[in-house]
Amino acid sequence: MKLRTENVSFSYPGRAGNEKKYIFRDVNIELESGRIMAILGPNGSGKTTFLRCLMGMLKWTSGISFFDDRDTNTLSSKEFWSKVSYVPQQRMATSSFTAFESVLLGRSGQIGFLSTPKKSDIEATEKIMEELGIIAYKNRDCNTLSGGEFQMVLIAKALVSGPELLILDEPESGLDFRNQLIVLNTMDRLKEKGISCIFNTHYPKHALQKADCSLILGGDRPYFGRTEETVNEKTIEAVFGVRAVINEMQVDGETIKNIVPLYVTEKR
């Protein structure tokens, strides 16, 4: 898996005479197998828009993205989605499918258009639910699950097709302490298996702790690079207008980064 963008920009079509207002401009990213990438930025900075463009749900206004060195515009939706999976921003379950039935829907790419799930699909579904520790509520209706439980169902649904890249839109938002950790640690385990993740987040701390590289949108220009270089006190202040300190602590011989916001600054 290799993902790359070349000077991609997005703007909503401006009215005649008005200058186009760019949501983001000239973004260049690069992601390889088994890497985690975080996308940070204030509300309305285009994090979700960036993901939706990357997945072809919206078109870049200019620039090209490449998946495995092929222009994503030339990839068929079938080719693209056989290697990429998407976990949308969490909402409450609206249908009352069971957890198992929901996860199984993720296999639709492996199942013929007029066909129904085979034994191998059932087994793959059970396996992934086992791995993610959600097999216990396999037969429960999705709309009776808690936010954390339902998020894991959505992640299982994305993983059951065996993707090389997982794209998650604010996967840990709205979850409690413990469930946030479960979701973040899941990404670590995927990384070990060589699956890449891109996730949008409102928590710079999560980028610092989990992401190999980070993209920050909403500043005077996009910042992209290795997380330790990109997410620093200077860029946080420039983009978010928040004075924050980043510190390190040693736990069991490991260095863990943390970020503490101090106060809101004038300039944004």
Add this chain to the structure above:
Amino acid sequence: MKKTTMVILILLPIVAALVCICIGRIGISPAEVFKAFIGSEEIKGTVRITVMNVRLPRILLGLLCGAGLSVAGCSFQSFFSNPLATPDTMGVAGGASFGAALGLLLGFDMIGVQIMSFVFGAGAVIATKLAASGRDHGPAVLVISGIMVGSLFSALVSLVKFVADAESQLPAITYWLMGSLGSAGYKNLAMGAPIIIVSIVIIFLLRWRMNLLSLSEDELIASGTNVRLLRTLVVICAAAMTSSVISMCGQVGWVGLIVPHMCRMLWGQDNKKLIPASISIGAAFMVIVDTMARSVSASEIPVSILTAIIGAPFFILILTSRKRLIQ
């Protein structure tokens, strides 16, 4: 689905049909029915004619219409991802009725009536979908749009009745609109059955994939499925089944709501189980209700009256028990 459940679902409509063929103004024993089937000379000619030419086509029509309307109900519920979507609430029944009434008024033959019925039925689905496609549309908005489209078409049906010839056309249109399986004949069946059967087969094959339609738009794209093709097939089959049933036996309402929801209560939301269950229960339900309609009183009651008496309270029941979903 367990094997025993499947066996029961296969047997249910067959048993219902065999029992119902014996019931009627003249009681006919199962032995006599069997003899009529094999063309035995031991029974009276009237009995044979009753079984073979009156009751059998009517029961076949009942099986077909019941299965068709129920599968159409499931399909509309998936297509609109709304549990209250049915041919009746989405205005499709109204549109198809108007098309058929117009066809009758213009003196078209059965094929012409079916085509007219389909065109206006499909038009009504599109109208409902468009009317509800605002920025902030909840499930209730969709149902209201459907009812509006339906009432528009029922006004147009009244217009057709108004201009129809009071001597010959009006009684025909009025009686047909009431909804009855009384017109059953083999010729009639041969026209409608292929469309209903083909549509049921297509939906049956798509049954698992239809589950995808409950997902959000972005998730649908991410599934890699040809969503447009899926949606088009589902809605065309559902509209074709509805209009074919309506052009054969008028507006028999509510079956598309009652049967799928009974099945949902028993087997959950998975269309993989829901579709086969709806085919079986829908077919049996219609045959039983129609047998009641033709045998409880001295003169036949239009079956649509019975289905509406069961269906309307049932709709309210679902509306109240699913309040959370509707809001």
